[in-house]
Amino acid sequence: MKRIPTGSQERYRLLVSDGEWSSSFAMLATHLNCKVTEGVITNNCIIQMNRYVCNTVQGNKKLGLNMKPHINQTSYQQNQPHINQIPYQQNHPHIYQIPYQQNQPHIYQIPYQQNQPHIYQIPYQQNQCQVLQAAQCQLLSLEQASMLPRQLLCQVQWTVCVRVNNKTDIRTWSNSRGEGKLFSMDLIDESGEIRATAFNEQVDKFHDTIELNKVYFISSATLKPANKQYCNLMNDYEMTFNKMTEVTPCHEVTSIPTMQFNFVPIDQLESLNKDTLIDIIGVCKEAHDISTVIQKTSGRELKKRDMQLLDETQREVRLTLWGSQAENFDGSQQPIVAVKGAKLSDFNGRCLSTIASSAVQINPDIREAHKLKGWFDNGGCNIGTVNLSNQRSGFGGANDTFKTFGEAMAEKLGSIESDFYKNKAYITLIRHDNSVYAACPSDNCNKKVIDLNNGMYRCEKCGREYDTFQWRLMLQMNLMDCTNTVWATAFHDIAEEILGTTAENIGNLKETDHDAFTKFFINATFKEYVFNLRVKMESYNDEGRLKTSVNGCKPLDLKEYNKLLIDEIEKLSGVSKGEC
DNA sequence: CCCCCCCC
Numbered sequence: 001m002k003r004i005p006t007g008s009q010e011r012y013r014l015l016v017s018d019g020e021w022s023s024s025f026a027m028l029a030t031h032l033n034c035k036v037t038e039g040v041i042t043n044n045c046i047i048q049m050n051r052y053v054c055n056t057v058q059g060n061k062k063l064g065l066n067m068k069p070h071i072n073q074t075s076y077q078q079n080q081p082h083i084n085q086i087p088y089q090q091n092h093p094h095i096y097q098i099p100y101q102q103n104q105p106h107i108y109q110i111p112y113q114q115n116q117p118h119i120y121q122i123p124y125q126q127n128q129c130q131v132l133q134a135a136q137c138q139l140l141s142l143e144q145a146s147m148l149p150r151q152l153l154c155q156v157q158w159t160v161c162v163r164v165n166n167k168t169d170i171r172t173w174s175n176s177r178g179e180g181k182l183f184s185m186d187l188i189d190e191s192g193e194i195r196a197t198a199f200n201e202q203v204d205k206f207h208d209t210i211e212l213n214k215v216y217f218i219s220s221a222t223l224k225p226a227n228k229q230y231c232n233l234m235n236d237y238e239m240t241f242n243k244m245t246e247v248t249p250c251h252e253v254t255s256i257p258t259m260q261f262n263f264v265p266i267d268q269l270e271s272l273n274k275d276t277l278i279d280i281i282g283v284c285k286e287a288h289d290i291s292t293v294i295q296k297t298s299g300r301e302l303k304k305r306d307m308q309l310l311d312e313t314q315r316e317v318r319l320t321l322w323g324s325q326a327e328n329f330d331g332s333q334q335p336i337v338a339v340k341g342a343k344l345s346d347f348n349g350r351c352l353s354t355i356a357s358s359a360v361q362i363n364p365d366i367r368e369a370h371k372l373k374g375w376f377d378n379g380g381c382n383i384g385t386v387n388l389s390n391q392r393s394g395f396g397g398a399n400d401t402f403k404t405f406g407e408a409m410a411e412k413l414g415s416i417e418s419d420f421y422k423n424k425a426y427i428t429l430i431r432h433d434n435s436v437y438a439a440c441p442s443d444n445c446n447k448k449v450i451d452l453n454n455g456m457y458r459c460e461k462c463g464r465e466y467d468t469f470q471w472r473l474m475l476q477m478n479l480m481d482c483t484n485t486v487w488a489t490a491f492h493d494i495a496e497e498i499l500g501t502t503a504e505n506i507g508n509l510k511e512t513d514h515d516a517f518t519k520f521f522i523n524a525t526f527k528e529y530v531f532n533l534r535v536k537m538e539s540y541n542d543e544g545r546l547k548t549s550v551n552g553c554k555p556l557d558l559k560e561y562n563k564l565l566i567d568e569i570e571k572l573s574g575v576s577k578g579e580c
Numbered sequence: 581c582c583c584c585c586c587c588c
Contacts, residue, residue: 200581227583240581296586302587356584
């Protein structure tokens with residue numbers, strides 16, 4: 001077994017032997033890489049490949065195998081004399097047999113036809129629709145870069161037989177590249193899963209006819225690399241329906257599962273990066289009442305419900321459901337909740353939220369759910385737990401730690417993603433110019449308006465004119481601690497606190513009494529605060545620039561700050577308070 | 581071709 005050195009994607013190539021024949025071109029499907037890292041697949045181990053696909057590649061010279069997920073039997077044979085002498089045991093075919101059988105229905109070969117190099121045909125068998133498994137889509141695409149001819153993918157007449165999971169509503173978009181509508185769904189078969197999306201005409205054609213949880217034959221869609229940022233399905237590719245795509249209901253009884261999860265135990269959430277999409281299962285220990293929040297950017301009213309999920313790691317984490325999922329949820333019986341594709345955030349430690357693509361199942365009929373329910377009902381409910389979602393804001397929170405400006409700069413905070421920190425600092429200077437502006441009077445807009453000099457003010461964001469405006473503050477402040485200085489931006493509410501007056505007053509004074517206006521800025525300087533700061537990379541004239549904004553500020557709480565200093569001293573000296 | 585996904 002060796003790891004293929006090229007490419008960003010971790011990939012293993014195996015030398016496999018059934019005792020008689022061997023192949024050194026067995027490519028392990030990437031979602032099975034964990035079997036290598038977990039030590040399940042080792043040198044000289046015996047594996048049963050229940051699912052694999054053969055391809056002839058590179059001018060008939062190489063054989064590519066892509067092993068499929070069901071590796072039932074592995075055993076490490078300490079005294080295995082040589083890999084090529086693994087005995088084929090006639091009477092235990094279900095353990096040792098590597099079933100390469102020409103007519104075996106679950107093996108699909110794509111023959112390379114020597115005399116017709118541009119035609120890749122999958123032969124029809126028994127007048128039935130030729131069915132590939134969903135993971136073979138991954139194979140065809142994944143391999144094309146290194147192993148398969150480029151044109152193979154679009155020329156193969158492939159079909160998958162899949163169950164439709166998690167079908168979304170139709171959504172429209174409008175951006176600089178155009179507008180349109182789409183819906184997406186998760187497709188699943190025994191071998192794997194893939195996200196599929198239909199746009200525009202395909203939405204009209206398929207959205208009503210494709211039913212959730214039903215099984216379909218789907219043929220001739222486009223495959224493209226999946227963006228892992230938005231989809232945690234176990235596939236490096238995703239499917240887009242195109243003009244050629246056909247969807248036919250499958251009325252036969254199939255063994256296609258209903259949902260595939262890759263659950264992360266709650267105690268592992270702390271070691272994962274924020275914004276990771278994960279599958280989670282837990283007992284709903286308690287559910288809060290439904291509540292409403294106003295979305296900042298749009299002013300939309302959103303319904304949400306928080307709950308605490310608990311699992312056998314004795315950790316609990318907050319999960320937030322949104323919209324109808326929040327409204328319909330009943331936590332009174334402490335159900336098992338499974339979410340596929342929940343988003344991890346680092347708020348108050350760690351918490352989880354569903355996003356539009358998340359699939360939520362209540363009391364799913366799966367092994368993990370029954371096991372968890374059994375554990376909870378037999379004492380788990382009384383066990384002490386650690387809550388990952390209650391780290392109090394204050395000192396030591398994940399994104400709420402004290403840092404000096406020098407430390408923040410040395411750690412290059414904000415250069416990869418938004419970073420939050422606290423600092424005790426003085427305001428040394430507030431710029432007067434551009435500190436106050438005439439803003440759109442509509443709620444939650446705040447966009448600067450254009451004075452049309454006819455008593456009307458135009459808001460480009462709202463696309464309309466108003467006969468009034470509101471003053472809003474945006475302060476550029478120079479903050480200084482004992483290590484360095486930064487320029488930080490403070491917006492309206494916080495700026496009003498810092499200046500000790502209203503934006504309206506500042507706006508009016510600027511035009512009527514410039515001395516009084518200036519005095520507010522002078523008086524606000526050389527005051528000490530504890531600032532909650534956010535650093536974020538923003539592009540300005542095509543150039544990346546770290547911008548610091550003030551998320552909050554309050555006068556220094558000496559008691560709180562002393563505790564921080566004592567902790568720091570203890571860390572540095574190795575002497576605890578008790579010993580003092 | 582989306583990729584917004586929310587709030588503390």
